[in-house]
Amino acid sequence: MINLYPEIRRRAERLKPQRCVVSYATDEALLKALTIVKKKGLVTEPIFIGPRKLPGMHDFRQSTSMYASAQMAHECCIRQEADLIIQGHEKRQQFIASHLEGGFLDQKSVYLAAFYDHNRKQTFFAIDPLVAVTPTLENRIKQLETVTPFLKHIFRRKIYAAALAPIETVNPKLPATVTAAILAQMSVRHQFGKFLQVTGPLDIDCALSKVAAQRKGVESKKSGNFDLYILPDTNSSYFFSTFLKYIGKVPTIGVLLAADRHLLLNSAPLTISERVAEITLGLVAYNFSRK
Numbered sequence: 001m002i003n004l005y006p007e008i009r010r011r012a013e014r015l016k017p018q019r020c021v022v023s024y025a026t027d028e029a030l031l032k033a034l035t036i037v038k039k040k041g042l043v044t045e046p047i048f049i050g051p052r053k054l055p056g057m058h059d060f061r062q063s064t065s066m067y068a069s070a071q072m073a074h075e076c077c078i079r080q081e082a083d084l085i086i087q088g089h090e091k092r093q094q095f096i097a098s099h100l101e102g103g104f105l106d107q108k109s110v111y112l113a114a115f116y117d118h119n120r121k122q123t124f125f126a127i128d129p130l131v132a133v134t135p136t137l138e139n140r141i142k143q144l145e146t147v148t149p150f151l152k153h154i155f156r157r158k159i160y161a162a163a164l165a166p167i168e169t170v171n172p173k174l175p176a177t178v179t180a181a182i183l184a185q186m187s188v189r190h191q192f193g194k195f196l197q198v199t200g201p202l203d204i205d206c207a208l209s210k211v212a213a214q215r216k217g218v219e220s221k222k223s224g225n226f227d228l229y230i231l232p233d234t235n236s237s238y239f240f241s242t243f244l245k246y247i248g249k250v251p252t253i254g255v256l257l258a259a260d261r262h263l264l265l266n267s268a269p270l271t272i273s274e275r276v277a278e279i280t281l282g283l284v285a286y287n288f289s290r291k
Contacts (some may be wrong), residue, residue: 018286021049024051027089035107070090109258111255111276112254127230144192149197160199164207168218184200
């Protein structure tokens with residue numbers, strides 16, 4: 001069911017069963033995906049919190065409020081009843097806000113989207129600044145410090161990242177170009193370690209197409225073949241992901257990485273197999289954070 005994401009599948013092969021809790025659980029498709037994951041031995045019996053019990057929900061706890069459901073899920077983790085929180089049908093920002101208030105998330109938290117490239121038969125990722133909607137340079141550095149060790153665990157090799165901006169040259173009037181250039185220089189000096197190489201600033205054409213990069217005179221050996229895309233803000237992240245998913249037909253999943261626990265967001269309509277892959281990604285991320 002997760003053949004589209006071979007790197008994630010390999011990291012999940014030896015995982016011990018983890019515990020998860022679903023906040024405001026009203027989605028039958030999610031329930032089916034969890035059933036599959038449980039049969040694979042990746043999770044124990046999930047905890048479901050929501051307004052009404054659905055068939056198949058063995059450990060159910062009632063809550064009629066979206067906010068209260070998120071708080072109850074948070075408390076399940078504090079009591080060590082669950083390792084991974086999965087968003088149900090709450091509004092995304094309300095769900096995130098409730099965990100920010102509870103100290104579950106901080107400014108190092110970052111949404112990591114995973115895409116599957118059918119041509120390369122390989123997974124690539126993108127950083128979405130979901131918690132810090134308009135991230136500062138400091139936010140960016142902290143997010144890369146969170147993401148880099150995890151991607152090193154996934155790929156087991158050097159990671160090549162593109163720092164995206166509106167144009168491919170540095171312009172002081174466009175802060176995203178300056179931030180991208182600084183991140184690139186920091187990677188040259190190994191400030192993120194020796195396993196991350198950032199190229200930037202790059203516009204979307206140069207990042208996704210070697211032909212476009214050559215036409216614009218941009219030297220980038222990894223154009224069209226980056227492992228990670230660092231997006232400048234939430235709006236650009238939304239359009240990047242939406243274009244790939246609905247126009248490019250690229251399978252898309254993701255996980256919200258936090259300091260010591262992680263959240264799965266109900267971010268977009270997913271097939272059952274994509275939902276299984278997303279839950280697996282969250283479990284791999286949690287297991288890595290425990291090491």
